Amino acid sequence: xxxxxxxxxxxxxxxxxxxxxxxxxxxxxxxxxxxxxxxxxxxxxxxxxxxxxxxxxxxxxxxxxxxxxxxxxxxxxxxxxxxxxxxxxxxxxxxxxxxxxxxxxxxxxxxxxxxxxxxxxxxxxxxxxxxxxxxxxxxxxxxxxxxxxxxxxxxxxxxxxxxxxxxxxxxxxxxxxxxxxxxxxxxxxxxxxxxxxxxxxxxxxxxxxxxxxxxxxxxxxxxxxxxxxxxxxxxxxxxxxxxxxxxxxxxxxxxxxxxxxxxxxxxxxxxxxxxxxxxxxxxxxxxxxxxxxxxxxxxxxxxxxxxxxxxxxxxxxxxxxxxxxxxxxxxxxxxxxxxxxxxxxxxxxxxxxxxxxxxxxxxxxxxxxxxxxxxxxxxxx
Numbered sequence: 459x460x461x462x463x464x465x466x467x468x469x470x471x472x473x474x475x476x477x478x479x480x481x482x483x484x485x486x487x488x489x490x491x492x493x494x495x496x497x498x499x500x501x502x503x504x505x506x507x508x509x510x511x512x513x514x515x516x517x518x519x520x521x522x523x524x525x526x527x528x529x530x531x532x533x534x535x536x537x538x539x540x541x542x543x544x545x546x547x548x549x550x551x552x553x554x555x556x557x558x559x560x561x562x563x564x565x566x567x568x569x570x571x572x573x574x575x576x577x578x579x580x581x582x583x584x585x586x587x588x589x590x591x592x593x594x595x596x597x598x599x600x601x602x603x604x605x606x607x608x609x610x611x612x613x614x615x616x617x618x619x620x621x622x623x624x625x626x627x628x629x630x631x632x633x634x635x636x637x638x639x640x641x642x643x644x645x646x647x648x649x650x651x652x653x654x655x656x657x658x659x660x661x662x663x664x665x666x667x668x669x670x671x672x673x674x675x676x677x678x679x680x681x682x683x684x685x686x687x688x689x690x691x692x693x694x695x696x697x698x699x700x701x702x703x704x705x706x707x708x709x710x711x712x713x714x715x716x717x718x719x720x721x722x723x724x725x726x727x728x729x730x731x732x733x734x735x736x737x738x739x740x741x742x743x744x745x746x747x748x749x750x751x752x753x754x755x756x757x758x759x760x761x762x763x764x765x766x767x768x769x770x771x772x773x774x775x776x777x778x779x780x781x782x783x784x785x786x787x788x789x790x791x792x793x794x795x796x797x798x799x800x801x802x803x804x805x806x807x808x809x810x811x812x813x814x815x816x817x818x819x820x821x822x823x824x825x826x827x828x829x830x831x832x833x834x835x836x837x838x839x
Contacts, residue, residue: 465587465588469584472580473580473803473804473807474490474491474492474803477490477491477791477795477802477803478491478801480792480795480801481795481801484796484799485799486799486800486801487799487828487831487832489800489801489802489820489821489822489824489832490801490803490821491821492690492695492772492773492774492821492823493695493821494693494695494773494823495823495824495825495828496693496825497693498692499693499734499740502692502694502730502731502740505729505730505731505733505734506726508729508730509725509726514726515725516725517721517722517725518550518723518724518725520713520716520717520721520722521548521549521550521713522548522549522550522701522723523550523725523729523732524544525732526550526728526729526731526735527544527548529732529735529736530548530735531544531547531548531703534673538673538674542673546709546710547703547706549701549702549709549713550699550701550722550723551685551701551702551720551723552698552700552720552723552724553687553689553698553700554656554658554685554687554690554700556719556720557683557685557686557700557702558581558582558585558654558656558685559585559719560702560712561654561683561685561702561704561712562582562585562586562589562654563588563589563715563719564714564715565619565652565708566585566586566590566619566620567589568589568590568591569590569591569617570591570592570619570620571591571592571615571618571619572586572591572618572619572621573594573596573610573613573614573618573620573621574586574593574594574595574596574622575596575622576596576597576808576809576810576813577629577809578624578808579628579808580807580808591619594613594618595810596609596613596810597809597810597813600776600778600805600815600817601630601766601776601817602632602767603630605634605638607638607641607642610642610645614645614649614651618649619651619652620653620654621642621646621652621653622655622656623642623654623655623656624655624656624657625638625656625657625669625670625771626659626660626662626669626771626772628658628772628774629774629803629805629808629819630774630805631769631770631772631775632771633667633669633670633770633771635670639670639674640675642672643675643678646678646681647677652681652683652708653678653681653683654685655683655685656685657669657671658685658687658700659687659690659771659772659773661741661742661744662744662745662771663745663770663771664748664752664768664769664771665749665768667770669771671684672684673703680705681705682704683703683704683709684703685701685702686700686702687700688731691744692731692740692741697727698723699723699724699728751773751824751826751829752768752769752773752775753768754829755820755822755832755833756775758830758836758837759777759833759836759837762833762836762837762839763779764777764778764779764781764782764818764839765777765778773821773822773823774819774820774822775820776805776817776818776819776820777817777820778815778816778817779818779839780816782839784816786804786806786814787805787806787814787815787816787818788806788807790818791803791804791818794835794839798838798839799835800832802819802820803818804817804818805817805818805819820832
């Protein structure tokens with residue numbers, strides 16, 4: 459039999475799967491894949507159990523539990539002074555990755571150009587290519603990872619359909635500032651360019667910085683789809699729940715794809731999350747919680763041979779190993795697993811043409827004992 463040609467011939471297994479598998483095989487401390495090794499709040503688990511045992515186990519509405527949508531729109535109004543209608547401008551999704559894929563599916567056609575800033579989370583480009591679009595890659599420079607808006611202006615053409623941004627940024631741990639969003643607003647004004655904003659780490663931001671959501675900027679809001687994650691916020695990545703907000707004209711098209719992709723998502727968990735969100739401190743305390751972990755981890759490795767600038771957001775920290783070796787980062791990462799029993803992520807896999815800046819990404823969403831053991835290994839290198 460002649461099997462059909464692959465639509466994604468150059469795509470293999472994700473780096474996260476590879477490194478986590480190797481971490482398991484070599485019994486390594488896993489600071490690679492971004493998930494906590496500690497339990498979520500018992501109260502949230504109790505609310506989920508309560509929903510499951512209260513006959514909340516059948517299909518949810520396509521857009522999600524109405525009361526949860528109302529809670530989230532009120533939350534966005536309070537946080538960013540942005541108005542979204544819970545009836546037709548929000549959809550609960552099977553994690554932020556599904557929201558991102560659905561947004562790209564709904565709007566990207568053959569030969570559409572989509573600007574992507576590298577290093578970039580690895581789900582953007584395959585979705586663009588799957589629908590015949592062309593990723594237009596703009597490489598940010600390590601270690602600052604700032605966007606060159608002059609280059610963005612030069613890359614915008616009549617074929618530009620979408621610009622994807624991510625703040626706080628995975629894998630670099632940097633954030634976009636108000637001026638960045640104003641530059642994006644200026645570039646897209648009087649165009650039909652859409653913005654897809656990946657804001658899954660909105661509540662994990664440090665040093666008293668404010669998250670600059672596109673929802674804060676009216677001109678951007680009217681052309682933007684924004685994705686969020688409950689998994690990242692509440693330490694339940696395995697629940698695979700997130701949501702997307704957009705003006706009704708865009709959300710209508712988003713839901714056309716969503717209904718035939720998953721139709722709806724986990725119903726009892728939506729009841730649990732809605733009740734849990736009523737106490738604002740359940741998410742407003744996250745910056746302090748994760749900044750403590752960042753500061754603890756960095757204090758432990760400050761005398762190591764790695765160099766770093768403290769992460770501004772997410773629960774990731776990048777660090778340069780230029781003072782240690784000139785090996786390719788993918789080779790060095792594998793060596794650390796096999797010889798030191800420490801799993802990290804080589805940043806080159808997220809870069810344009812796998813540009814190697816000698817950077818590794820560490821996840822510090824871990825127990826202090828895990829971070830201490832990892833730091834002992836890092837300090838021994």
